[in-house]
Amino acid sequence: MATDAVIGFVGLGVMGGAMCRNVAMKHAGDVLAFDTNPGAFEVLDGTKARRVGTLAELAAQADVVFLSLPGGPAVEQVCLGSSGLTSGARRPQVIVDLSTTTVAVARSVAERLAALGVAFADAPVARTREAAQRGELSIMVGADAELFARIEPWLRYMGSDVTHCGVTGCGQVVKLINNALVFENTLALAEMMVLGERSGVQPATLLDAVSKGSGDSFALRNHGRKSMLPREYPAKSFPPEYVLKDIGYVLELAEQTGVRTRVTELAQRYYAATAENGWSGRYYPAVIEVIDRNIALAPATGTTKD
Incomplete structure (x- = not known):
């Protein structure tokens, strides 16, 4: 050095x-x-x-x-x-x-x-x-x-x-996979937080209990506790537009390698709805609002058929 x-x-x-x-x-x-x-x-x-x-x-x-x-x-x-x-x-x-x-x-x-x-x-x-x-x-x-x-x-x-x-190029491969996993984990956590609350479990209680089991994750400890629990989505953080950019890169790589990434395709639709329905420029865990309010998703844009 x-x-x-x-x-x-x-x-x-x-x-x-x-x-x-x-x-x-x-x-x-x-x-x-x-x-x-x-x-x-x-x-x-x-x-x-x-x-x-x-x-x-x-x-x-x-x-x-x-x-x-x-x-x-x-x-x-x-x-x-x-x-x-x-x-x-x-x-x-x-x-x-x-x-x-x-x-x-x-x-x-x-x-x-x-x-x-x-x-x-x-x-x-x-x-x-x-x-x-x-x-x-x-x-x-x-x-x-x-x-x-x-x-x-x-x-x-x-x-x-x-x-x-x-x-x-392999650094980007790993980074894109890392980001896709955390975006998808955040989306799944948001969905389960809404489901739990509507079924009678307070969100804080849910996160405390799940964090002690195999459902614990980085997304739970950070995005769940710090953003989705208080429903705070600050500006000048990572917004859904940045999520969509990275997901677009992942889907491009998947197309080039012949892998159908259906979970990532679904996450793209959720974060597009987040950006288009009032949370543009805000922290991307605002995706929980799309779920909580039952906001409709745009049709899938992928060209690959099931």
């Missing part, structure tokens, strides 16, 4: 800002940060991180650049666009994408960057905003063994669990 390497960070959103702050607090070398939103830099107050005004300025100085962006198109633009990280005379040696994208995008970007002499790893993250703030994320990495060994110490600034999942 090069402790004096200059680290660049692009994207200071809810997760990215917390991750960049941890990097700035723990890395011995310089840390540079870029975001199009001037207000995003407030999260780095009190750290040594320095703000840069353009991606070209970042690329001219950074040895390794971490990305935390909304999705695949943004990753492609930042990496390969006309004003992106590889558009100038000097390029970073390594780009590590912490975003969630499609597997195809990760592998395509890696191939195009390799032709320019830049190594690329997909390293999407899981767990909550609080875990990001504590530096306790789970990070799933797609890279060859040599590159993984090189970047792992830097990733541990941000994550307490860093898993080498396989070659490029």
Whole structure:
């Protein structure tokens, strides 16, 4: 690990800002940060991180650049666009994408960057905003063994669990599966909370009892207790629109591999109803309201027949 390497960070959103702050607090070398939103830099107050005004300025100085962006198109633009990280005379040696994208995008970007002499790893993250703030994320990495060994110490600034999942793109495979499981678990929990309450069991009692048995889960302890129990769905958390983006990526991968993911298809319809019926931009466990109010779901949009 090069402790004096200059680290660049692009994207200071809810997760990215917390991750960049941890990097700035723990890395011995310089840390540079870029975001199009001037207000995003407030999260780095009190750290040594320095703000840069353009991606070209970042690329001219950074040895390794971490990305935390909304999705695949943004990753492609930042990496390969006309004003992106590889558009100038000097390029970073390594780009590590912490975003969630499609597997195809990760592998395509890696191939195009390799032709320019830049190594690329997909390293999407899981767990909550609080875990990001504590530096306790789970990070799933797609890279060859040599590159993984090189970047792992830097990733541990941000994550307490860093898993080498396989070659490029495999980090995204694992992350998408992780997200699909938690979205589906949250939906199933919401359904059972409504059923339990209408059958005479208070939701808090239900969660306490189930948490002591085999029905316990991360979704119960977090989404159930902290959001669905008090019926609180804050803004600036993970909204149903983001859920639908990730589910779309999962369904694309399933189609490419010939797997019919019917549970995920059903979850897509529920979260679409959540976004379309008053909870757009709110925390996605608001799906319990769709169930509680018996809101109709749109027909399935998949093209594969049963």
